[in-house]
Amino acid sequence: VQIGPIESIISSNRVEGLRLRIGGRTTPLFNKSIYLEGYVAYGFKDEKLKYYMSGMYSFNKTAPYKFPNNFFRVSYQYDTDIPGKNFLIEKNQNPLASISRGARELWLYNRIAKLEYIRELENHFTYNFGIRNLIQRPAALLTFQTEARPDNPISNLSTTELTIMFRFAPHEKIFQGPVNRRIIKSKHPIFTLRGNYGMKGLMNNPYNYLNINTSIAKRFYLSQAGFTDVTLNGGTVLGQVPFPLVAILPANQTYLYEKESYNMMNFMEFVSDHYASVSLD
Numbered sequence: 001v002q003i004g005p006i007e008s009i010i011s012s013n014r015v016e017g018l019r020l021r022i023g024g025r026t027t028p029l030f031n032k033s034i035y036l037e038g039y040v041a042y043g044f045k046d047e048k049l050k051y052y053m054s055g056m057y058s059f060n061k062t063a064p065y066k067f068p069n070n071f072f073r074v075s076y077q078y079d080t081d082i083p084g085k086n087f088l089i090e091k092n093q094n095p096l097a098s099i100s101r102g103a104r105e106l107w108l109y110n111r112i113a114k115l116e117y118i119r120e121l122e123n124h125f126t127y128n129f130g131i132r133n134l135i136q137r138p139a140a141l142l143t144f145q146t147e148a149r150p151d152n153p154i155s156n157l158s159t160t161e162l163t164i165m166f167r168f169a170p171h172e173k174i175f176q177g178p179v180n181r182r183i184i185k186s187k188h189p190i191f192t193l194r195g196n197y198g199m200k201g202l203m204n205n206p207y208n209y210l211n212i213n214t215s216i217a218k219r220f221y222l223s224q225a226g227f228t229d230v231t232l233n234g235g236t237v238l239g240q241v242p243f244p245l246v247a248i249l250p251a252n253q254t255y256l257y258e259k260e261s262y263n264m265m266n267f268m269e270f271v272s273d274h275y276a277s278v279s280l281d
Contacts, residue, residue: 001026002179005103008039015080015107015139016043023052035071041079046139048109050079065180068120077112080139084248100253102173106268107139108244116163121147128165133203134158136244144242145178149221150206160203161196185229189218197247207240211247229281236274246273 003024004201023039030036038053055074056064064071077145083106116130137156138144144154168191173184183190192215200208213235220228237246249270252261 001030004179007095011095013043013045013080013107014104015046016048017045019043027064028061033058035064043080048216066176067174067181068122069126070119072117073114075112075114077110079110081108081110082106083108083142083244084250089132096257097254099255101255102253104253104267105141105143109137109139111135113204124169126165126167126169130163130278131160131206132163133160144244152162157242158204159198159245160205161198162202164195164197165179166193167191185219187219187221191216198239198241207239207241207245209241209245211235211237211245213247229279231279232277233279234274243271246258246271247275249275 001024003022004133005023008021008023011021013019019041021039021041023037025037025070026035031214035056035058036054038054041050043050049142052075054073056073058064058069058071058073060068060070062069062071064073082104111134113133114130115132116124116128118128120126135156135158138153144157145152169183169188171186171188172190173186175182175184177179192213194213196211198205198207198211200206215231215233217229217231220230222228235247248268249272250258250261251266251267251269252258252263253266253267257263259279
């Protein structure tokens with residue numbers, strides 16, 4: 001069993017105050033086919049216990065952080081989140097990320113149940129199919145309300161989505177470490193396509209929508225001038241949905257630079273139903 005991540009043990013935020021967390025995961029020495037992972041966290045301000053648990057069965061007896069994957073996973077998470085952070089398990093849970101600029105007053109409590117199947121082929125084509133039930137409850141100064149009844153806030157938003165992801169990285173090379181893996185960037189492009197389909201009536205889902213996102217990433221070598229990493233990204237949301245289900249553009253109010261975010265933008269400053277972006281590094 002591995003304990004960690006170490007940097008997530010202590011942090012703080014507007015909703016939870018001081019937050020302590022302990023987590024871990026099993027390794028192939030425990031079982032080559034079955035992998036377990038989870039954590040528990042406690043906020044001393046909101047006095048709520050948060051947790052995450054997942055169980056995975058690997059059909060090719062490969063750990064989830066090694067290549068190639070071929071596994072089925074079931075998971076459940078209850079935790080705080082910032083709208084637009086896309087329900088990342090780690091998020092900004094470390095002491096340095098707890099120091100931020102401006103006010104971070106808009107928060108969520110999320111309950112996320114997921115079933116997913118992930119397969120990576122030897123040619124570095126990956127596909128992921130799943131189903132996700134998401135219950136979002138506003139926290140801090142965030143409220144859910146309708147135009148028709150602004151004086152009667154909505155307690156939570158519950159949706160169920162079918163998810164799909166395709167990724168193709170021809171000639172990709174990977175640096176495999178003992179606890180994770182990193183992509184070695186090269187001149188070869190990486191193509192990604194994601195889709196979330198909310199089917200009205202599926203597990204009492206009240207909305208019918210389709211959220212599509214696609215991206216292309218490539219490194220250009222410029223001889224003595226070095227290199228440039230270019231990422232093209234775009235997406236659209238089809239259907240009428242409340243703001244937590246449209247595209248909340250990724251912002252960053254910490255002092256840690258994030259390549260995938262707009263580092264001078266505040267959380268929830270821009271929300272859109274269709275968008276396009278280019279990033280050059």
